[in-house]
Amino acid sequence: MARVGVFVCHCGTNIAGVVNIPEVLEAAEKMPMVVSATDNKYSCSEPGQASIREAIIENNLNRVIVAACSPRMHEITFRRALASAGLNPYLLEMANIREQCSWVHSDNKEIATNKAIEIIKMAVAKVIRHEPLYPRQVGITKRALVIGGGITGIQTALDIANAGYGVVLVEREPSIGGRMAQLDKTFPTLDCSACILTPKMVDLSQHPKIKLMTYAEVKKVTGFIGNFEVEILHKAKKVDHLKCIGCGICWQKCPEKVPSEFDLGLGKRTAIYIPFAQAVPPKPVIDLSHCRYTKYLTWVATGQEGKKPPECRICEKLCPTAAIAWDQEEQLFTEKFGTIVVATGYQTYDYSHYKEYGSRDFADVITGLQLERLMSASGPTGGEVTRLSDGSHPKTVAFVCCVGSRDQQRGRPYCSKVCCMYTAKQAIMLKEHDPEVQCYIFYIDVRAGGKDFEEFYLRAIDEAGVIYIKGRPSKIYQDGKKLIVLGEDTLMGRPVEIPVDLVVLATGMEPSAGADELARNLNISYDTYNFMVEAHPKLRPVETHTDGIFVAGACVGPRDIPECVAQGSAAAAKVAALFSQDTLTTEPLIAVVNQARCIGCLLCVTICPFKAVDYQTTQDGRLIAATNESLCKGCGLCIAACRPKAIDLRGFTNQQILDEVAGLWL
Amino acid sequence: MAVSHEPRIVGFLCNWCSYAGADLAGTSRITYPANIRIIRVPCSGRVDPLFVVKSFQLGADGVLIAGCHPGDCHYTEGNYHTRRRFALLRPFLDYLGIDQERFRLEWVSASEGKKFSEVVADFTETLKRIGPREI
Numbered sequence: 001m002a003r004v005g006v007f008v009c010h011c012g013t014n015i016a017g018v019v020n021i022p023e024v025l026e027a028a029e030k031m032p033m034v035v036s037a038t039d040n041k042y043s044c045s046e047p048g049q050a051s052i053r054e055a056i057i058e059n060n061l062n063r064v065i066v067a068a069c070s071p072r073m074h075e076i077t078f079r080r081a082l083a084s085a086g087l088n089p090y091l092l093e094m095a096n097i098r099e100q101c102s103w104v105h106s107d108n109k110e111i112a113t114n115k116a117i118e119i120i121k122m123a124v125a126k127v128i129r130h131e132p133l134y135p136r137q138v139g140i141t142k143r144a145l146v147i148g149g150g151i152t153g154i155q156t157a158l159d160i161a162n163a164g165y166g167v168v169l170v171e172r173e174p175s176i177g178g179r180m181a182q183l184d185k186t187f188p189t190l191d192c193s194a195c196i197l198t199p200k201m202v203d204l205s206q207h208p209k210i211k212l213m214t215y216a217e218v219k220k221v222t223g224f225i226g227n228f229e230v231e232i233l234h235k236a237k238k239v240d241h242l243k244c245i246g247c248g249i250c251w252q253k254c255p256e257k258v259p260s261e262f263d264l265g266l267g268k269r270t271a272i273y274i275p276f277a278q279a280v281p282p283k284p285v286i287d288l289s290h291c292r293y294t295k296y297l298t299w300v301a302t303g304q305e306g307k308k309p310p311e312c313r314i315c316e317k318l319c320p321t322a323a324i325a326w327d328q329e330e331q332l333f334t335e336k337f338g339t340i341v342v343a344t345g346y347q348t349y350d351y352s353h354y355k356e357y358g359s360r361d362f363a364d365v366i367t368g369l370q371l372e373r374l375m376s377a378s379g380p381t382g383g384e385v386t387r388l389s390d391g392s393h394p395k396t397v398a399f400v401c402c403v404g405s406r407d408q409q410r411g412r413p414y415c416s417k418v419c420c421m422y423t424a425k426q427a428i429m430l431k432e433h434d435p436e437v438q439c440y441i442f443y444i445d446v447r448a449g450g451k452d453f454e455e456f457y458l459r460a461i462d463e464a465g466v467i468y469i470k471g472r473p474s475k476i477y478q479d480g481k482k483l484i485v486l487g488e489d490t491l492m493g494r495p496v497e498i499p500v501d502l503v504v505l506a507t508g509m510e511p512s513a514g515a516d517e518l519a520r521n522l523n524i525s526y527d528t529y530n531f532m533v534e535a536h537p538k539l540r541p542v543e544t545h546t547d548g549i550f551v552a553g554a555c556v557g558p559r560d561i562p563e564c565v566a567q568g569s570a571a572a573a574k575v576a577a578l579f580s581q582d583t584l585t586t587e588p589l590i591a592v593v594n595q596a597r598c599i600g601c602l603l604c605v606t607i608c609p610f611k612a613v614d615y616q617t618t619q620d621g622r623l624i625a626a627t628n629e630s631l632c633k634g635c636g637l638c639i640a641a642c643r644p645k646a647i648d649l650r651g652f653t654n655q656q657i658l659d660e661v662a663g664l665w666l
Numbered sequence: 667m668a669v670s671h672e673p674r675i676v677g678f679l680c681n682w683c684s685y686a687g688a689d690l691a692g693t694s695r696i697t698y699p700a701n702i703r704i705i706r707v708p709c710s711g712r713v714d715p716l717f718v719v720k721s722f723q724l725g726a727d728g729v730l731i732a733g734c735h736p737g738d739c740h741y742t743e744g745n746y747h748t749r750r751r752f753a754l755l756r757p758f759l760d761y762l763g764i765d766q767e768r769f770r771l772e773w774v775s776a777s778e779g780k781k782f783s784e785v786v787a788d789f790t791e792t793l794k795r796i797g798p799r800e801i
Contacts, residue, residue: 096704099688099692100688104691119703122705634708636707636708637711637747640711640712640714640747664674665725
C-alpha cells in the first residue's frame with residue numbers, strides 16, 4: 001500500500017506569492033493514498049530537506065511528491081534526501097509548480113492555484129506506480145582504442161599511455177604520421193613539420209603501454225562503454241615485422257616502381273615499400289597490386305595466358321633475415337576496449353570537379369599539399385620547387401584559395417580554415433627558396449583568426465611582396481608555356497589576367513574516405529559531409545552521443561595542428577577520467593522486456609538508435625527481445641513501437657503515464 | 667453553449683527540448699493561458715498513440731506533443747519516429763469523431779520559451795473557437 005507524502009514548497013514568494021498554499025495543502029490531503037501534506041519555505045535548503053527526511057520516517061512514507069521547481073533543477077537533490085531517509089531515491093516524483101505554474105500564471109492567482117492542485121494530482125497518480133529502482137555497476141576494460149595515427153591520434157595515444165593506461169593505435173596506412181608528415185613547414189612559426197612530428201612518432205612506437213597496429217582497419221564494433229569488442233582486420237603485409245630489421249635492402253632493390261601516394265603522385269616508390277623515410281614502424285609492406293611475383297602467381301593461377309611475367313622475388317633473395325612471408329594472409333582479431341577515440345582526420349578535396357581549373361589536365365596546376373611535397377627536403381625533388389612539365393623553376397606563382405571550400409555549387413559551403421594561412425606560408429617559403437619569385441593569391445576573404453596569424457599574413461604582404469587579389473578566378477588555361485589565370489579583382493572592379501608559371505590550388509579539407517562507414521560501425525552520428533558530430537559543439541566537443549566513444553581532430557571538422565593536438569589531449573583526459581574509476585554506474589531508468597509478452601517481431605531492435613535491444617532465444621525456442629542495460633539511454637522509442645506492450649520504460653511506464661493523464665480527471 | 671469554455675490541453679513534452687523550453691518560459695516569466703497540463707516524457711518518440719487517444723477519451727479538449735526540432739533529438743532520431751507515427755494517427759482521429767485541429771505536434775527547443783508560450787496561447791485560442799467537445 002502506497003503511503004504518499006506531499007511536500008509543497010513556497011520557494012520564498014516565487015510560488016507562495018501566486019499559489020494559495022493552504023488551499024493546495026487542503027486539496028492534497030484528500031488525494032488518494034496521501035497520508036501527509038506539509039509545506040516548506042525552501043524545500044531544497046538543508047532544513048527543508050531535513051523536514052522531508054523526518055516526515056518520511058515519522059509517517060512511514062514510501063512515496064514522495066515534492067511540489068516545487070522543475071525536476072530538471074532539483075530532482076537529484078530530493079532523490080538524495082529520500083536516500084538519506086532510507087527510502088529508494090527513485091520513489092520520488094516532482095510536481096513542477098514553479099516554472100510551469102506560478103511563474104507563468106502570475107496574472108491569475110485562482111487559476112494558478114487550481115493548476116497547481118491538478119499538477120500535484122497527476123504526480124500523485126504517477127508516484128503510486130513508482131517502483132524502487134537500483135543503479136547497476138559494470139566493470140571497465142581499462143584499455144583504449146585510438147583509430148587513426150595522425151598527429152591527433154598520436155597525441156591521444158601518448159597522453160592516455162602516459163596516464164598509465166594501455167592503448168592500441170590502429171592505422172590503416174603502413175606508417176603513422178598522417179597528413180602532418182607530408183607537410184614541409186607549419187604556419188605561423190615555420191617549424192619544420194617532420195622535426196616536431198617524428199620524435200612523437202618514435203615516442204609512440206617505443207612506449208611500453210602502446211601497441212601499434214599499422215596496415216590495419218577497424219571492421220566491427222559491438223558492446224558499450226567500458227566493454228567494447230572490436231574486430232580489427234590486419235591486412236597482409238607479406239613481411240614478418242618480427243623478423244624484419246628495417247635495413248632497407250628490399251625497397252632499394254625492388255624493380256617495380258609505382259607513383260607514391262605519400263608524395264601525391266609526384267615521386268615514385270617501389271612495390272615493397274615504406275611510405276616515407278621516417279616511417280614508423282620503419283618496416284616495409286608489399287603492395288600486392290603492383291608486386292611482380294604476385295602478378296606472376298596470378299598469371300599461373302589464371303591458366304598462364306599471355307606473356308609470362310618475371311618471377312622476381314628479389315626482395316626475398318636479398319632479405320638478410322628471411323622476413324618476406326608470402327604465406328601471410330589478412331587476419332581478423334577481436335580485442336576488448338573500454339573506450340574508443342576516433343581520430344581519422346581528413347583528406348584534401350579532389351578538384352577534378354573544377355573544370356575551369358583544368359580538372360587535373362594541366363601539369364603545372366598542383367594542389368597545396370603537392371607543393372608541400374615539392375618544398376620538402378625529403379620530397380621527390382629534394383626540396384627544389386620545379387614545374388612538372390619541364391622541370392624549370394617557376395618565377396610567377398598564382399595561388400587560388402577556397403577550392404572545394406566556401407563553394408555552394410560544389411556542395412562544400414564550409415570554410416576549411418587552414419588554407420588562408422597555408423597559402424600565405426607557401427608564398428613566404430617560395431620567396432625564401434627563390435627571391436625572384438612573385439606570388440599572387442586569389443582569395444575570397446583572408447581568415448587569419450588565430451595566435452600570430454594576422455601578423456603572419458601581413459608578413460606575406462610586407463616581406464614576401466605577395467599580391468593579394470580579392471576574387472575567385474573564373475578560368476585557368478594553358479598558353480604556350482604559361483598558364484593564364486583569368487579573374488576579377490572585385491575590390492578594383494576590373495578583370496585581371498595574369499600569366500604565371502605555376503598555379504597552386506588551396507584545396508579544402510574533407511573527412512577521410514570511409515569516415516561514414518566507420519561512424520555507422522561505431523553508431524555515432526556524422527553530418528552531410530561525413531564529418532563526425534560531437535555531443536555538443538561548445539561544451540562537449542570531443543564526446544559523442546554514444547558513451548565511451550570520443551572524437552578528436554579533423555574528423556570532426558576543419559582544424560589546424562594546435563587544435564588537433566588540443567583535442568587529442570582533451571579526448572585522452574576524458575578517457576583517463578573514465579579509467580580512473582573501477583566500475584561504471586548505469587542509470588536504472590531504462591527499457592525492460594516482459595519475456596512472456598514478447599512476440600519476437602523485433603521491431604524494437606530495428607528502431608533503437610543505440611543498438612541497445614538485441615534478441616535471444618528462450619528455452620522453449622521462442623525468439624524474444626532483450627535490452628542491454630548499459631547501452632539503453634531510456635528514450636522509450638521501442639516502447640511506443642511495441643505492439644504487444646511487452647517492453648516498458650522504468651520510471652515512465654505506460655501505466656504511469658496513463659495514470660498521470662487519468663489523474664487529471666480524478 | 668457555455669459562456670466561457672476553458673479547454674483542457676494535455677501536453678506531452680520531451681525532457682530535453684520542449685520541457686526545458688516550457689521551464690524557460692517560466693524562468694523568463696512569460697505568461698500564457700493556464701489550460702495546459704504538462705506530462706514529462708524522455709523523448710517525444712516515447713509517446714504512444716494510445717496516450718493521445720486515452721487523453722481524448724478521458725475528456726481532453728486538445729493534445730499537444732512537443733519535441734526537439736528535427737535533427738536536434740537528444741536520442742538522434744526519436745522525433746523522426748514521432749513525426750511519422752502521428753502523421754498516421756491524425757487521419758484516424760477523424761474516424762474517432764475528433765477534430766484534427768485538436769491534436770498538435772510542435773517542435774520547441776530548450777531556448778524557445780517564447781515559442782512554447784505562443785504555441786499554448788494559439789492552441790488554446792483554436793480550441794476555444796472550436797468549442798467544447800461533443801461526446
